[in-house]
Amino acid sequence: MEEILKVTDLKKTFVLSRKQQITQKCGKYKVAVDGLSFSANKGEIFGLLGPNGAGKTTTLRIISTLIKADSGDAVVDGISVKENPDGVRAKIGFLTSELKLEDFFTPDYLFDYFSNLHGVEKSVAEERKARLFEKFGIKEFAHVKVGDLSTGMKQKTSIVISIVHDPDIIIFDEPTNGLDVITAKAVTDFLKELRDSGKTIIISTHIFSLAEKICDRVGVIINGKMTACETLAYLTKEKPLEDVFFDLYKKEMGEDA
Amino acid sequence: MRNILVIMKKELKRFFTDKRLLLSLILPGVIIFVVYSLMGSIVNGLVSPDKEHVSTVYVANKTEDFDSLLESAGIKWKTAEYPDADAAKEAVKNKKLDLAIVFEENFKQKTDNGLVPTVTFYYNSTEKQSAAFFQSVSPIISSTFTTVTVKANAVPQDMATKEDVSAMVITMILPMLVLMLLFSGCMAVATESIAGEKERGTIATLLITPVKRTHIAIGKILALSITALLSATVSFIGVFASLPKLMGGSGGNIDMSVYGFGTFAGTFGVILITVILFIVLLSVISTLAKSVKEASQYAAPVMIIVMVGALASSFGSGKPETWQYLIPVYNSALCLKGLFSFEFSALNFLLTVGVNAVLIAAGVFVLARLFNSEKIMFNK
Numbered sequence A: 001m002e003e004i005l006k007v008t009d010l011k012k013t014f015v016l017s018r019k020q021q022i023t024q025k026c027g028k029y030k031v032a033v034d035g036l037s038f039s040a041n042k043g044e045i046f047g048l049l050g051p052n053g054a055g056k057t058t059t060l061r062i063i064s065t066l067i068k069a070d071s072g073d074a075v076v077d078g079i080s081v082k083e084n085p086d087g088v089r090a091k092i093g094f095l096t097s098e099l100k101l102e103d104f105f106t107p108d109y110l111f112d113y114f115s116n117l118h119g120v121e122k123s124v125a126e127e128r129k130a131r132l133f134e135k136f137g138i139k140e141f142a143h144v145k146v147g148d149l150s151t152g153m154k155q156k157t158s159i160v161i162s163i164v165h166d167p168d169i170i171i172f173d174e175p176t177n178g179l180d181v182i183t184a185k186a187v188t189d190f191l192k193e194l195r196d197s198g199k200t201i202i203i204s205t206h207i208f209s210l211a212e213k214i215c216d217r218v219g220v221i222i223n224g225k226m227t228a229c230e231t232l233a234y235l236t237k238e239k240p241l242e243d244v245f246f247d248l249y250k251k252e253m254g255e256d257a
Numbered sequence B: 001m002r003n004i005l006v007i008m009k010k011e012l013k014r015f016f017t018d019k020r021l022l023l024s025l026i027l028p029g030v031i032i033f034v035v036y037s038l039m040g041s042i043v044n045g046l047v048s049p050d051k052e053h054v055s056t057v058y059v060a061n062k063t064e065d066f067d068s069l070l071e072s073a074g075i076k077w078k079t080a081e082y083p084d085a086d087a088a089k090e091a092v093k094n095k096k097l098d099l100a101i102v103f104e105e106n107f108k109q110k111t112d113n114g115l116v117p118t119v120t121f122y123y124n125s126t127e128k129q130s131a132a133f134f135q136s137v138s139p140i141i142s143s144t145f146t147t148v149t150v151k152a153n154a155v156p157q158d159m160a161t162k163e164d165v166s167a168m169v170i171t172m173i174l175p176m177l178v179l180m181l182l183f184s185g186c187m188a189v190a191t192e193s194i195a196g197e198k199e200r201g202t203i204a205t206l207l208i209t210p211v212k213r214t215h216i217a218i219g220k221i222l223a224l225s226i227t228a229l230l231s232a233t234v235s236f237i238g239v240f241a242s243l244p245k246l247m248g249g250s251g252g253n254i255d256m257s258v259y260g261f262g263t264f265a266g267t268f269g270v271i272l273i274t275v276i277l278f279i280v281l282l283s284v285i286s287t288l289a290k291s292v293k294e295a296s297q298y299a300a301p302v303m304i305i306v307m308v309g310a311l312a313s314s315f316g317s318g319k320p321e322t323w324q325y326l327i328p329v330y331n332s333a334l335c336l337k338g339l340f341s342f343e344f345s346a347l348n349f350l351l352t353v354g355v356n357a358v359l360i361a362a363g364v365f366v367l368a369r370l371f372n373s374e375k376i377m378f379n380k
């Protein structure tokens, strides 16, 4: 087993605006990620499982270099996000709802544009585009402006755009959110396919069934802390994942109280 | 390097294929044309020479065919007598006389011999009758002596005193007008492209690619500058197309042919560097803002500072000191003013370009730093 992602003692505190302080009913600071450590192995699907606000997205944003941790580090395929964020960006494909596509352009144009920015050779990009567009049924709306697409179509396009450069490490934040069951299945099948071809997949989710269906290993995040990080088989040896989670949740919240 | 081009191409495609955006770039020029033409018509309606007025003219060394030439053109006039040409000139200045025409001695004889003698027109551009009369008489004289005989130099002399020349006012406000048009063009595109992308969350998608932040900044700045230049060009066409109407009879013969290639090249250079500076400045402002609306709010006071700087250059009397060319915006205005009044200095031009280039480089650096700051890029 080759370790391809190593996260050590990650910490992230947000300074809240006055408005956020009122809506979140807490003080000036919010510790979103609190000393989180875990690692993922090459060729596996690793799932960060946790309730809303647990700090999953924040963790993935730090690994993807979109934001910086207060302390701790993430090393992606030997490259530190602190020392060489550009290098990390070239290695990963990141999908999160925050990354939007410009309404004005078509999926076809955007695919070419991002392929270009990643320095993908033209013939390779063409072949990849044809294959991915076919797989996700984007062909029918490849020349429709993103602004005119439905949520599901946009999500499919975002998925495809996030992997134009065929990265070895694919980080998907809540990949099936807002998708209908058919598209969701297409996405999970695709993730398994990618894993089988040797890629490493990191996903976050709050859906137990999704984690059970596709993850090889699961890290349970509660309140920005890693409460368990094991193989799915080990975690669910005695109880279903949901029960395991609630045990962990009670323990964590009990400590807090 | 390659990525700069890729980003630039995308930005240009965005601006040049979006009908709504394109319209917003072209519309200011059209509005300027319509408003200025309208303004011109109204103003000229107020000051158009009254038909009853019979113009008075003093002619020194009058040629024999002078009277018949004017008569055949249907012009009515009264000849005025003055002791000499200087007294007549003084009268034009004081608006007592409409026009003084001074033919060189032995004018006819000289033209017959193939020489090019001079005829000088003294008129007063602030006096509508004078200006109108000059405009109707001078072509007759000059065309007669260019086509019938050899050639005569027709030299117009505006006798208006400095303080009240409308043409002077126009050249004075021209630098300010130019800078304002440039700034508003830059404002529209920079806020849309940077604050807009931030607001819509599309810039994050760009930031997640391994493209260097400096390259993103440069690619955007180049594309935005080109777009702003286009918008400015349309505005200029609007201004120049409406200029004849705007200035009407009052000294309205702005002859662009007096400006040579050098002037235009210099003007283009100043405009180009100023546009890039504006774009960089507005890009930084747009990056700091959370939305297009906020960016426009931040940019408004900056626009006022730019206007004040440009305006100050118009009022400065006498030759500007060299150090004044170190002040951005102000130096651009001074350069434009200098170029249009033929007081061009290579040193001042280079200082202006140099100072602005340094600021632009600093701005690109700052912009790249801002793109790297999560507090700024994700400050929802």
Ligand SMILES: Nc1ncnc2c1ncn2[C@@H]1O[C@H](COP(=O)(O)OP(=O)(O)O)[C@@H](O)[C@H]1O
Residues within 6 Å of the ligand: A014, A015, A016, A020, A024, A030, A031, A032, A050, A051, A052, A053, A054, A055, A056, A057, A058, A059
């Ligand atoms: N930019 C931000 N500013 C302030 N608070 C934030 C910000 N991003 C996330 N948070 C807070 O941090 C916590 C973790 O958020 P997040 O990582 O999005 O959780 P998850 O993805 O697990 O639902 C939440 O309480 C959230 O409100």
Ligand SMILES: [Mg+2]
Residues within 6 Å of the ligand: A053, A056, A057, A058, A173, A174
């Ligand atoms: Mg989340």
